[in-house]
Amino acid sequence: MGKQKISPGFAVRLTVVSVMGILVLLPLYWMVTGSFKVMKATMIVPPEIFPKNPTLENYAFIFGGHFPAFRWLFNSALVSVSATFLALLICTMLGYAFAKKQFYGKNVLFVLVLVTMMLPRQSVLIPLFQMVKHLGLLNTFVGAIVPIIVWPYGVFMMRQFIAPLPNELIESATIDGASELRIFRQIILPLSAPALSALGVIMFMNSWNDFMWQSVVLREVESWTINVGVATLAKNTIGGSNTINYGYAMAGGVVGALPVTLIFFALQKYFVKGLTMGAVKG
Amino acid sequence: MQALKKVGTNLYRQRWAWFFIIPGYIIFLLFNIIPTLRTVYTSFFDYNLTTMEFAGFGNYIKLFGSEAFRASVGNTLLFAVIITPLSTVVSLLIATTIFPLGNKAQSVYRGAFFLPNVIGGVIISAIWLWIFHPVYGVLNYVLSLFGIQPLLWLADAKTVILSVVLVIMSWTCGSLIILYVAGLGNIDPCLMEAAKIDGASPAQTFFRITLPLLKPVTTFIITTQLINCFQLWEVIYLLTDGGPVNASTTLAFDIYKKAFLLGDYGLAAAEGVMLIVLCALVSLTTLRAVSGKEEK
Structure with a gap:
């Protein structure tokens, strides 16, 4: 213009x-x-x-003893950072195998992953909950993290990204005697860095805001994430009062919003790339 | 025997492929495939905290007779039918408006619309819970300045859908705008120039060039928005609990309610199957629409 x-x-x-x-x-x-x-x-x-x-009363209230807001923030960070790193690793491994390896049932296994991309997790909520309970992961961070790390969209994106990488790179490394693990670590992972950074920020945001699953799995105040804490503050009356104190809820909201806001402004271009990877070529 | 041996050798050759596949796929089976199969399986059982007895189609019959289920399906479809086109059109209008601006201004607008999306539905809904409060909510105060009588918003079956749509619209457009701006950036400016030289009006250029070229983005947006609408849960959980009565309940929320609040696992599973069927239908339809277009 x-x-x-x-x-x-x-x-x-x-x-x-x-x-x-x-x-x-x-x-x-x-x-x-x-x-x-x-x-x-x-x-x-x-x-x-x-x-x-x-x-500053509201902040003092949620940080100082009545509620462990620091702990909630830490839990949110722990869940989303671990989920992001594990998801990137698992998605790259799967994407690499689907892009460059031959094995029995490859197409079926890949289509199965794609199909689940469309399935809302709420529809399988009870069996998923029971599975986590059976494995003894209820109320643990592992239980909040592991079910989300095979991220179908991430697997798909990594396959699309790795497929066009030249096979010669892998072949010549094999001839030079590099082990499969070394090829993955020193060729595939570094070359995937642009895709990983873009997917990483989206995965971080998704797992930070994975409220439904967190609220179902993490059931003790100490193990809540910040979103579970804010939801509780916003929906419940606290300490004998018969109305909700929105001041507490807003303080919790600010505490929860601040980290993701800062990350967003620092890494805005990766967010844009991560969002547009699937839909817009170029 | 020979064939078995061959399979064995092949598997050995494929060992590294399996090394990369197996860890992820075990997790995938445990937390995606098995729960999905078990949902279908348990939907045929009278299943709660104490008993599990085969019930045939009992749960489905009960489900179709239930007021809450019919309300859930109706509301889920209603949200999808309102939010999908509304958010798509609004985002397209915003994207085309901010696209001609300089890079800096563009990213300011993009950031403003996307920020609520980053902060997430829980916190945004918590704020709106206060804004909507009938007595001391700021929304009724602002409306009173224009002489509008206070509304109950979330507590009134007539306004609850509108209220939820308003909240969702306040964050959902952010990512769609980013997608459309990126899509617009991929259109060759020469096409616009050529159209202008040929004397096409801005409206003609938009409908004949921009819109058709944005079709892949639009398809992606519509599909993901529909799926998002089918998963509506946290907004409902925070704002309305599905109420008043069942006026704003959704399939995803009703499943949660039946499972965790009523303890009727079989019925919740049957409802889960219905949600899967709904999503599959929508995905297949859009997939067919897209691939059908590509063949032409």
Whole structure:
């Protein structure tokens, strides 16, 4: 557009889009300011657009003893970082085998992975829950992590990414006497770095926000993730009060939103790449 | 014997392929395939915390007679039918508007719309829970400034669907906009230039060039949005618990409710099978639509 004159039609559209952009961000403003309001201030009409007597009470409450918010953050980080690394490793291994290896039942096994891409996890919730329980993984982080690391979309993307890599690279390394493990570690993994970074940020975001499964598996306050904590604060009355204290919930929300927001702004271009890998060529 | 030996040698030759496949596939079998098969299996049993007895199609009969199930199917389809086209069209409009802007401005807009998506449905829903509060929610206050009577939002069967759609729309467009902007970037600018030189109006250019070239992106978006709508769970869990009565319950949420709150595993499994069937139907239809187009 740049040098051209901006048409009135375009100006109107841009204004509308800007207003929409502000509207989707307003709830976040409401959360941040709300987190500094005492319970009374969250309930007054007309509401305070800006907190008149800002307080850190809500943060003190969720961090200081009543709730282990630090622990929740740590749990969220633990679950999503481990899930991301394990998923990248497993997806690359599977993608590599599907792209470059020959074995019995290859097509069937691959199609099976693709089919599950479309299946909502809620539909198999009970057997999945029972499986995790049988394996003794209920209330453990392993139980929250392992069921999500074979990420069908990731397997598919890695296969697509590795397939066009030249076979000569692998063959000449084999002739030079490199072991299969070495080929995987020193050729396949480094060459897959662009795909891995893009998929990694998406997997991180997905596992950080894998609320349903986390809330089903992690059942003790100490093992909750931040999202499970926020959901509990937002849905339940706490400490004998008969109304919900949205100040606590908003403080929890800020704590949970901050890490992913920072990661998003630092790694925005990887997010864009990770999202568009499957749908847009180029 | 000979054939068996050959299989043996082949398997030995394939040992490294299996080395890369087996760890992931064991996890995949344990946590994807077996639970799926068990869902189908247990759907034919009268199965709860204490008993497990074969029941034939009993669960399915019970399911089709249940008010909650019919409401779930209706609402799930309703959400899909509202959210999918609405989010697709809105995202396309936003994407085409911000695409001509410079790189910097473009990424500011993209970031603004995507941020709620990154923060996630749980936190966003928690905020809206407060915003929607009938007495001290900010939404009713803002509306009162325009002389609009306070609404119950989530507590009223008439407004609950609209409220949930509003919340979902506030975060779901972010990734779609990113997809459309990337898709627009792949269109050769020469085509637009040529159209302009030939005297095509902006509307003509949009409908004759931009839209057809964005078709693969649109197909991808529609498919993923439909599947997302079928999985609606956390918004419902946080905002409405499926209520009032069953006015906003979805299949995914009703499965959870039947399993974990009512303890009726067999019935929940039967409902799970119905959800799988629904997803399979939609996936196959879109897949056929796409591959059919490619053949032409």
